[in-house]
Amino acid sequence: MSFVEYSEVIQDSDVAIIYLGHNSVMPVKVQHGAQTQTRYGVIRHSSDLIGQRYGSKVTCSKGGWVYVLHPTPELWTVSLPHRTQILYTTDIATITMMLDLKPGSVVCESGTGSGSLSHAILRTIAPTGHLHTVEFHQQRAEKAAEEFREHRVSHLVTVRNQDVCKDGFGVMGAADAVFLDIPSPWEAVGHAKAALKKHGKEHVHTEGVIPTVLKPTRTSTTVNTSWRFFSKAHRNASSLLPKIVSLSCCALFGMWNQSGSGLVTGG
Numbered sequence: 001m002s003f004v005e006y007s008e009v010i011q012d013s014d015v016a017i018i019y020l021g022h023n024s025v026m027p028v029k030v031q032h033g034a035q036t037q038t039r040y041g042v043i044r045h046s047s048d049l050i051g052q053r054y055g056s057k058v059t060c061s062k063g064g065w066v067y068v069l070h071p072t073p074e075l076w077t078v079s080l081p082h083r084t085q086i087l088y089t090t091d092i093a094t095i096t097m098m099l100d101l102k103p104g105s106v107v108c109e110s111g112t113g114s115g116s117l118s119h120a121i122l123r124t125i126a127p128t129g130h131l132h133t134v135e136f137h138q139q140r141a142e143k144a145a146e147e148f149r150e151h152r153v154s155h156l157v158t159v160r161n162q163d164v165c166k167d168g169f170g171v172m173g174a175a176d177a178v179f180l181d182i183p184s185p186w187e188a189v190g191h192a193k194a195a196l197k198k199h200g201k202e203h204v205h206t207e208g209v210i211p212t213v214l215k216p217t218r219t220s221t222t223v224n225t226s227w228r229f230f231s232k233a234h235r236n237a238s239s240l241l242p243k244i245v246s247l248s249c250c251a252l253f254g255m256w257n258q259s260g261s262g263l264v265t266g267g
């Protein structure tokens with residue numbers, strides 16, 4: 001099992017998703033001898049999970065049944081332990097498309113938060129891409145790194161425990177895309193620019209930087225601030241087209257260059 005590769009059969013130390021109903025899914029670490037309590041009774045890992053095929057219907061000790069599913073980023077998003085607000089699949093799909101992510105992409109993101117977006121990015125950029133994710137909260141950074149190991153995607157990601165606004169992403173001129181989900185994205189735009197791949201001498205042509213602000217009431221202030229920042233940061237700011245895209249839970253403010261694919265920021 002890996003979040004970027006499908007396996008047929010459940011094995012010891014896999015992470016499996018227990019599907020109890022449409023609004024009720026839970027992740028379990030599969031371990032010989034372990035048990036998981038559900039409202040339908042106990043699931044015994046050794047007899048009920050290990051060796052069964054993913055997708056199987058498993059009968060619990062009280063006679064109720066559940067499905068055991070192979071993990072995906074989408075199922076992880078609806079079952080992960082929340083440490084922060086998270087991005088959900090509808091928005092993640094739009095972000096993935098706007099950033100033009102694909103296998104082999106090198107991506108920077110901050111903050112890592114609960115890793116909801118990170119898992120989707122990893123599945124998209126595998127098997128040859130890389131994610132550089134920056135989180136300044138130590139426990140969150142450590143927990144995310146632990147989950148990436150358990151989900152067998154750690155070869156695709158570098159977690160840095162630092163302040164992206166002060167210390168940046170730890171990469172220069174390497175990223176195809178940058179995504180910011182922090183309260184003050186404008187403070188990290190300079191580092192985002194430095195992290196992005198450069199084409200030609202001076203130009204920064206990028207797939208995008210999309211900071212988000214989850215509180216709509218802050219959006220207009222942030223948009224103004226970002227615009228001011230960009231006006232200062234780019235001598236050629238007049239060639240950038242402002243564009244606002246509303247997603248279900250965040251407002252993204254984008255600026256594209258004339259070819260429609262340039263630097264994107266927002267709030």
Ligand SMILES: C[S@@+](CC[C@H](N)C(=O)[O-])C[C@H]1O[C@@H](n2cnc3c(N)ncnc32)[C@H](O)[C@@H]1O
Binds near residue numbers: 086118140165181
């Ligand atoms: C809303 S959460 C990100 C959620 C994430 N996109 C997800 O889908 O799970 C924001 C995270 O950014 C982190 N953060 C805020 N400011 C930061 C900074 N300057 N540098 C690094 N991380 C920061 C916070 O600690 C928090 O974990």
